[in-house]
Amino acid sequence: MDMVAGHSQTQPPALERISSISRQIWADKYRLKSDGGTPMDITIEDTWRRIARALAAVEAEPALWESRFYTALEDFKFLPAGRIIAGAGTDRRVTLFNCFVMGDIEDDLGSIFSHLREAALTMQQGGGIGYDFSTLRPKGAVVKGVSADASGPLSFMDVWDAMCRTIMSAGARRGAMMATLRCDHPDIEAFIAAKREPGRLRNFNLSVLITDAFMAAVEADADWPLVFGGTTYRTLRARALWESVMRATYDYAEPGVLFIDRINKRNNLYYCETIHSTNPCAEQPLPPYGACLLGSINLAALVREPFTPAAHLDEEALTELVAVAVRMMDNTIDASGFPLEAQHQEAMAKRRIGLGLTGLADALMMVGLRYGTPKAAEAAERWAREVNRAAYIASARLAAEKAPFPLYEQAAYLAGETVRELDADVRALIGEHGIRNALLTSIAPTGTISLLADNVSSGVEPVFAHSFVRKVTEPDGSKREELVEDYAVRLYRAKFGAEAKLPDYFVTAQTLTPLEHIRMQAALQRHVDSAISKTVNVPADIPFEAFQEVYFEAYRQGCKGCTTYRPNAITGSILSVAPEPASDAEAVAAAAAIPVEPNHSPIPRPGKLAGSTYKLRWLDNEHAMYITINDIEEAGRRRPFEVFISSANMEHFSWVVALTRMISAVFRRGGEVAFVADELKNIFDPRGGQWSGGRYVPSLIAAIGGIIEQHMIETGFLTPGGHADHQPHVANLSAPAGALGMICPQCNQPGVTKDGGCLNCHQCGWSKCS
Known part of the structure; x- marks a missing residue:
């Protein structure tokens, strides 16, 4: 019996089984509509069918693979990245790739503006981009032949920032940008402090490229030279520079850090490329013109007998699903368009994909494990290892069927630091057939698609809130409130009753220590060949010395980078609400009880000012x-x-x-x-x-x-750093599970959280990165 038909006969349509927020996300972001707005996808099943058919079209037996791809997509078991869901099978001029790193910028004006044009064309099609600005000479350096001084990389970043705003104003999908700068560039201090200036570089994520030599110099409290083009511009203490990075991210959540030497040493393609930037959320370190598409296995959909002593992840189903997902993603390379021919050539030469995970926190709760504990890290590492192993096996078998990626060199590839750690039988299979995809695994943020998948936990992040109250606008303009619950929480209460108290292993991001976050990230990174987009949430009152230790620990434990988020008056605070209600009625009542700052009446104008x-x-x-x-x-x-x-x-x-x-x-009105x-x-x-x-x-x-x-x-009302004398109240980060988040710029509701290195709204699905 056909698996798809059999499934549809025993269950109601997916739209009737998922939460209203998931239905809204589908309708607003992923449902295919005509240019006039008429829905073309009538149901979510139509969307799955559209994607399956488009990605199977490159196969010799498209009908066979369409059926298998549909089954993988069904019930959100495999979640292609948003651009694939929205764009596959639409015949529209969009790229199905989520992320790009652009070409190296040569240090002359013509090259700089040629790259600006390439960036605009890429963002117009919806791609997020990364750029390394380390190749541009520092501010004040002599520009030979024109009797002028260089304006420095930050001045050109301002131009890129303005371009991004212009592209978005024209109606293009939002495309975030990443800017990197080496830790030894003479303008590194200005780069670190750039976002202290209100409104500057708001379309960029910033990351410093940290080398092993720099970390050794920090440890030794040694001098650190700032160098460009073989000239040392000045020298400072490495520890002082490190502390300036830490102080900026402590205050402003940026810049992040990328351990660039580790990234290059563990790159499977170390023998034919050098990496010095990443995509905007940093899970994809990429070479010049590198492109990568993303997809995630929904672990929560693979847990059997949840909340019982027999609860377990179905690892056999996981292996089978990974094999189909790898084939789908490999086909996407051939089915996609590209903004630039250089990106097309790079993708075809290496056939990089980024298969990752989502729903990890929910899956852990469903098998009775507390996120952040050694046992949870052990389980997460085992699941990541199975995904990685199955992906490499599937790709080697694809190579036997369709040929290895063009730049495959057997001796060099098998000698790679990451490939050497694969199981012996996997290495033997690669030695026999080669491999179809140079790199296979990456863990991306999945803020919007995890909401689409019935509100499972995002990527490998902990659950941010077990439940929250969402304001919904009805067609007639009236407002109503509805309870939104995490996927695992909803399953638990369906099984044990709405009044059931959640067990201790139902934790949220606010109840975890920073080192528990790092423990999970490090455990997963050991079996991910690219990188992981993960945010380490830290409390607002964490001492600065302890905050620095988070980054040192990430480096010691083998992470490829680190991103933290400390709520404060500048980055945005967490709004505390009443303790988690046991029922829908109590949830709505609790929301109504949230204290609201009263509006000020206008102050009468004095006669003289x-x-x-x-x-x-x-x-x-x-x-x-x-x-x-x-x-x-x-x-x-x-x-x-x-x-x-x-x-x-x-x-x-x-x-x-x-x-x-x-x-x-x-x-x-004051305030x-x-x-x-x-x-x-x-x-x-x-x-x-x-x-x-x-x-x-x-x-x-x-x-x-x-x-x-x-x-x-x-007049003294605002300090030069952008702080008003009177700072708004910052709530305690140890908020209960009903904490909502920052105000969303799209729906104006509290619900924005930073997870997976990206700001996402749990109320409406807005994302800074997609």
Whole structure:
């Protein structure tokens, strides 16, 4: 009997079996619709069929493999990355690859802007990109032949940042960017501090390329030279530079660190490529023009007899599923388009894929293990080992059928540090047939697709919240609230009752220690040939010395990088809610009880105010603009109260009036108004901005925001680092399981968390990275 038909006869359609948030994610992000908005995928089963058919089309027996691919997709057992789900079988000009690292940027202006164009074309098709800016000479270096000094890599990063905003304004899918810089580049200190400037480089994730030599110098408290082109620009203490990296990420959650020597030593393709950047979430270290597609095995879907003494992961089913998934992903390379021909050639030459895991935390709970414990790490490592082993076996068998990847060199490949650690029978199989895919495993963030898969835990992260209340807008505009529960929590309560108390092994990210996070990451990394996107959540009050130790421990335990998140007034705090309710009714009641800061009434305007007027000339406009900012005195402290903007250019009249009235209305209500300047500074004009004061200002409104920020600093309301004197309250990170997260920029609800190195909203599925 056909497996697909047999399944459909015994269960209701998937739409009737999954949570409403999963249905919404499917409808909003992945359901195929015509250009006019008419649904083409009527059910989720139609989406699975569309993907299966598209990826089977390259096979000699497409009907056979379509059936097998459908079965793998069915019930979310295998989750291709979002771009595959949304794009496969649509005949639209999109790439099915999630991530790219762009080419090396030669240190001349023509090359720089040629690469900017390539980045724009890649992001237009929805690809996230990584760039290493270490090849650009430092700020102040002489540019021979033009009697000028170099502006440095950060100035060009500003240009990339503006390009990204422009691409997104044109309606393209959001594509995040990664920027890396070597720890010995002369501009490394400016790179580390870049995000202390409000609004700067907001479309980039930043990571420092940390070498083994640097870590040894930190340990020895030795001198560390900053070098470019063979010239040492200056020398500083390695430990001081390390502490500046740590202090920035302690305060701002960036930059991350990538242990670049380890990445290259353990790369299967060490013999034909050098890596110096990654995709935006860092699970894919890639060479120039490297491309990788992603997919995840849903471990939670493979647990049998959950919450019983006999609970176990079906490892036989896991092995079979991995083999089908590898074939699907290999076929995707041939089925996908590419923004650039160089990316196409690179993908074909190496046939890299990144098969990973999701639902790990749920699977652990379902078999009675507490995430972060040695036993849980042991189980996770065993499952990762099985995925890795099955993937290499499947790829070797594919090589026997379809040929190895073109740059395969048997002696060199088998001598690789990672390949040497494979089981002897797997190495023998590779020796006999070669291997189809140069690298096979990678663990990516799965924020949105894990929500699609009935809200399973994301990637290899712990569960962030067992349940939360989500606000839903009905078609008539009315609002309602619904309880959203984690997949494993919902199964447990379906089995034992809505009032059942969750066992101790149902932990959340807030109840784990940082070293428990690292233990899990290190255990998994031992059986992943690329890298892992993982966020180590740390409490807001963690001492700085203990925070640094997290990174040292990640290095000692063999991780390829480390990303942490410490909630504070700058990065965003965790909102505490009442202890986890036992029922839907209590959940809604608890949500209603969350304390809300009352709105301030406008303060009456005094008869006389102190203020300043600033002159602003924009582009080649003959008329200058004048911005007047008046302040009010409160308890001996000045704060902005109103803004007036005057311009003789009548083209600006209507929006100038609207802008000044809105800003003044916000200022007159008091409270924390520093965000106004930051919001304005992020506004960009698709027609372009201008250079001012050595940096790129993306729009006239952004320039006005800069003046407002400058005024706040001059009056003492805002410190140069971007902190208002009065800091908002930061809740304790040891929040209960109902903690919601930061405010989402799309749905304006609390639900944004950082997991897998990426900000994701659990309310609406918004993601910074997809």
